[in-house]
Amino acid sequence: MTSFVAPEWDRAALVVIDVQVEFVSGVMTVPGTADRIPQLGRLVAAFRRAGRPIVHVVRLYAPGGTDTDLPRRAEILAGREVAAPGSDGSQIPAELLPNGERLDPELLLAGGFQEIGPAEHILFKPRWSAFYRTGLEEHLRSRAVSTVVVAGCNLPNCPRGTLFDASERDFRAVLVEDATSQATPERLQDLRLIGVSVADTASVEEELARV
Secondary structure, three states: OOOOOOOOHHHEEEEEEOOOHHHHHOOOOOOOOHHHHHHHHHHHHHHHHHOOOEEEEEOOOOOOOOOOOHHHHHHHHOOOOOOOOOOHHHOOOHHHOOOOOOOOHHHHHOOOOEEEEOOEEEEEOOOOOOOOOOOHHHHHHOOOOOEEEEEEOOOOOHHHHHHHHHHHOOOEEEEEEEEEOOOOHHHHHHHHOOOOEEEOHHHHHHHHHOO
16 A cells, blocks of 8 residues: 655755754753754755755744734744844854854845855744744745655754644654654653654764765
8 A cells, every 4th residue: 555654865954943053052941942952963964965045934923013923923022132133142053054154034034045055054943833924835846855854953843833733744754863853652642643753863964975
């Protein structure tokens, strides 16, 4: 029987969610995220070697702005600076990027893809899911991607939202558990129930080495 959920590694893209200084070691540190940086570094390196697409997805909160998720809207409206455009806290840790690039907030907030490598981009998302009000789906379809591999910051929020939206768009979906913070057995089982494959960094490296 054909499996419609098994990863197709030769058609896979890596989507790294919200791995930014603010959430790794800043004022809104998410526990466990800093510990995932070594595995995330291995993942992006493996996808680069395989020539497969990588999208680093980030949050940017303009102080005083209204276009933000409801749980954080009051504090952002009050002027709190959290991953503010142009700030050091908004940046992706340099070790995950080809040349330590800084974000281009004007381009990103306008919905553009910031190109940082032959198949590597940065994308801004305004809410939990990387597919919500972004061009991610079109970006992946144009590259014949069938499998979305997700890793990054805080599984119960943005990675989870992205995986559900990937499944709803008929992408095969993979979560890399040892490269994602706040992963628990219960949360992983919830994802398996919608057909998400759960992998670790070493197994992804092995699969991509065959591509």
